[in-house]
Amino acid sequence: MHTTSITIPTPCNFNFWRTVYSHGWCALPPFKIDKDAQAFERILELSDRLLVRCVMKATGKGITVQCHSQKPLNATHKQEIHSQLRACLRLTEDMASFYAEASRLRKFQWVPRMGAGRMLRSPTVFEDVVKMICTTNCSWALTEIMVGNLTTKLGRKFESGAYSFPTPQALAETTEKFFRKEIRSGYRSPYLLELGERVASGKLDMELWRSSTLPTDELFKQVRAVKGMGDYAAGNIMKLLGRYDYLGLDSWVRGKFYELHKNGRKVTDKTIEKYYAPYGKWQGLFFWLEMTKDWYDHKFPF
DNA sequence: GCGTCCAGGTCTACC
DNA sequence: GGTAGACCTGGACGC
Numbered sequence: 001m002h003t004t005s006i007t008i009p010t011p012c013n014f015n016f017w018r019t020v021y022s023h024g025w026c027a028l029p030p031f032k033i034d035k036d037a038q039a040f041e042r043i044l045e046l047s048d049r050l051l052v053r054c055v056m057k058a059t060g061k062g063i064t065v066q067c068h069s070q071k072p073l074n075a076t077h078k079q080e081i082h083s084q085l086r087a088c089l090r091l092t093e094d095m096a097s098f099y100a101e102a103s104r105l106r107k108f109q110w111v112p113r114m115g116a117g118r119m120l121r122s123p124t125v126f127e128d129v130v131k132m133i134c135t136t137n138c139s140w141a142l143t144e145i146m147v148g149n150l151t152t153k154l155g156r157k158f159e160s161g162a163y164s165f166p167t168p169q170a171l172a173e174t175t176e177k178f179f180r181k182e183i184r185s186g187y188r189s190p191y192l193l194e195l196g197e198r199v200a201s202g203k204l205d206m207e208l209w210r211s212s213t214l215p216t217d218e219l220f221k222q223v224r225a226v227k228g229m230g231d232y233a234a235g236n237i238m239k240l241l242g243r244y245d246y247l248g249l250d251s252w253v254r255g256k257f258y259e260l261h262k263n264g265r266k267v268t269d270k271t272i273e274k275y276y277a278p279y280g281k282w283q284g285l286f287f288w289l290e291m292t293k294d295w296y297d298h299k300f301p302f
Numbered sequence: 303g304c305g306t307c308c309a310g311g312t313c314t315a316c317c
Numbered sequence: 318g319g320t321a322g323a324c325c326t327g328g329a330c331g332c
Contacts, residue, residue, distance in 0.1 A: 039304060142326060186325035187312090230312045298309035 001047055001159060004073045008085060009062040014100060015109025016040075019089050021301050022119045024290070028144065029151045030165050031120075035130035035300050042088070044123060045164045046080050054081060063089070068104065070159070087210075090118035091221060093242055101282055108286060114296055116289055122241040125206040126199055127165045128240050133188055133195070133228040135250075144182070149183045171196025191228030208239050214283075216243045235284065244284035247276060256291045 010016070020040050026033055030043040040056045053068040058187045067073060086092055086198060099112035111117055116232040122128045134146040154166035154174065171192060179189030196206040204226075212219055219241065235248025245254075249269055258264050258273050276283040295301035 135311090137309085138323085138326065139310070139328075141328080142310090145327085180325090184326070187323085188325085191312090228312070233310060 002069050002072045004067045004069070004078070006065045006067060006078055006288065007062050007089065008058075008065060008081060008082060008089075010091060011117050013095060014091065014118070016056075016063060016089075016091075017299055018114055018116050018121055019118040021295060022116075023118045023292070024140065024302075025122065025141075027302065028147045030155070030163060032162065033300070038203070039164070043117070043155075043158050043162050043164045044081060044084055046077055048077075050077065051156060051158045051164055052077070052081060053158055053162065072220060084123040088121055090121065091192065093118065098282055098285065100216070102122075102286075105286075108289070110296075111289055112291075116296065117285060119239055119288070121283075122165070123207050124165075125166055125237075125241070126195075129140075129195065129206060129223075129226060129229070129237060130165075130171070130173065130192060132233045132237055133191055134185065136188070136228065136230070136233055146183055146185050147192075153182050168196045168199035172200040179209055189230055191226075194227055212241075218246050219243065220255075236296065239284050239288065244282050245285075246284050247273060247287050248284065253287075253291050260290070 005211060019058035020033070024032060026040065032041040034041060037055075038057065042054050042056070042089065044052045044054055046052060050071065052073070055066040055068070056063050059067075063085070065081065065085065067078075069077075073081075074203055078297075087122035095112075095117055097118055102108040102111040102117070122131065130150065131143075131147055132214075134150075135143045138146075138229055151163040154170040157163050174193065174196075176189045176193050179185045179192055183189070183192070185192055195204075200205065206226075209219060210225070214222070216238070220234060220243075223229055223237050223241075224231075226234075229237065231246075232248050232250045236245050238244070239248065254266075254269075254272070258266055261275065276287045279286045284301075
């Protein structure tokens with residue numbers, strides 16, 4: 001086993017743990033939090049199929065990454081690790097205009113102060129979409145089961161015992177029966193199989209979505225057209241594409257809104273949407289940050 | 303241990 | 318455009 005250390009520089013407004021804990025993705029493999037070591041891990045698969053276990057820690061210089069691999073890393077490998085992790089931690093995004101807007105609003109002045117607002121994402125849009133489908137219409141426990149099964153049964157095993165996230169090809173080469181029996185994805189199974197097939201065959205290139213210049217509503221339509229992606233799932237995928245015009249309501253955030261703004265009284269989705277509409281293109285991000293503000297009281301919120 | 307009920311989004315058919 | 322019912326699983330609950 002070879003170990004290589006690389007450093008990813010970070011801007012002064014970047015907060016490593018606030019980004020890691022921005023939502024539930026940090027608890028789903030191939031991501032892993034090691035609370036004892038105060039480290040955040042990820043198994044990456046590079047373009048030459050090399051698996052690398054990356055152990056990230058925040059330091060004064062930025063993020064130090066210990067990269068464990070079966071063979072020595074060359075410059076291309078290092079560049080690819082750098083690029084994938086920067087994409088995951090949203091270091092590719094300029095937060096200046098969002099922070100300027102947050103600073104103008106008294107109730108959100110804590111956001112730039114805390115370095116909040118960067119939402120963790122996967123190295124690929126494909127992984128984000130698969131995981132998002134696995135969050136629909138089920139408990140978080142079932143999401144963990146489905147994603148865990150996807151990695152252990154269709155991903156590749158690293159020496160540490162951890163697994164990579166499966167490729168679109170790996171999904172495409174299975175059957176609906178396999179998804180139902182082994183992944184426990186139930187009625188979502190044909191959606192996941194179709195997604196794998198479309199991406200593997202090149203009929204759908206969702207990786208382009210991150211750099212798309214399409215108007216937000218057009219991009220939303222494309223995301224929404226993927227089977228299994230309804231308003232909740234597509235709205236949240238949009239946030240991971242850097243577009244925050246949609247709220248992506250689910251039962252947990254609805255309940256949190258009722259609790260924070262209506263003394264627990266239920267209101268319609270339209271009422272929630274009307275409440276955040278004045279925040280314009282940032283409404284989805286302000287909404288999510290408000291719903292999760294209490295997470296910021298703890299270094300390890302969950 | 304077994305059976306029943308419920309929560310959780312999306313899709314499809316229908317009005 | 319809105320709505321009802323089906324989809325499937327794990328967990329809670331009662332027996």
